[in-house]
Amino acid sequence: MKQLLARSVVRALISGGGRSCNRNFSTVATARQLGNVGDLRHQHGSAFGVRNNFYSRRMSSLSSLPEKENSTSEEKKSDQEVNAVVSSYWGITRPKIKKEDGTEWPWNCFMPWDTYRADTSIDVNKHYVPKTLIDKAAFRAVKFLRVLSDLYFKERYGCHAMMLETVAAVPGMVGGMLLHLKSLRKFHHSGGWIKALLEEAENERMHLMTMVELVKPAWHERLLVLTVQGVFFNCFFVFYLLSPKMAHRFVGYLEEEAVLSYTQHLEAIESGKVENVPAPAIAIDYWRLPEDATLKDVITVIRADEAHHRDVNHFASDIHCQGKQLKDAPAPIGYH
């Protein structure tokens, strides 16, 4: 059992090929050189030709696309045969979803109807002034974590953002899961909050999927992610069970710090400290950005998302503070 666990950890650590946490734009550059990026992007606000609503949720990344392009016709044929066998047995086929320009939708991890234009008009300077003892404790805890993360990452903005996203995607999933279980236990609706919190988790994960196109973690950072996830998931799980009011307040403050981090990232881009490279194709499709979008545009929309998460979590905490349950207030589904 121990050997199995150790093998799994080692495999997880080396699966990234031991690349260092530096910017690595090779996947984007390769795709662009191959002329794929133009095909990967859709026209904004377009109607998509959806032929089939049922689709498999297989993960896909930009880096895998050039490989597909380079694969031999024999490999493609063999892929088709395998898929055909599986599909004919279960009746599942990959839907043919087209963009407005007639090219095939390139992503399996999200669909055209999951995309949106970020509301960048949101106030990024909003701050919830701690009022109660619980608020103050949550605020101090987040500030303490901030000091630790600043000491560790210093001015490695990309790496900081990527690592932050591995943590940020946890609370929504834990909260959504616990509300889901509560709904089953109590035989009542969640008021949409399960969906809203799971959407937040998914949105955070898409931030991560975007950042890993730009930054590759080193082995020790992968180890840190494993450790932090193991500790943070379990702590937050207990935390949410004991006090959802404080847990949401804590996340609200975490999101405030995320907004601050991305503001610093934007300042570094504007001052030339960080190169304003072209945006990854996945970001252009997910946020419906223009084809010539850059890292600055990506960070701007991610920051807007974080500001929305901030508001959602402070709102959730406020509902609890009023002695009500989340289901008593309309859930902000689709609020990005």
Ligand SMILES: [Fe+2]
């Ligand atoms: Fe995020």
Ligand SMILES: [Fe+2]
């Ligand atoms: Fe967030």
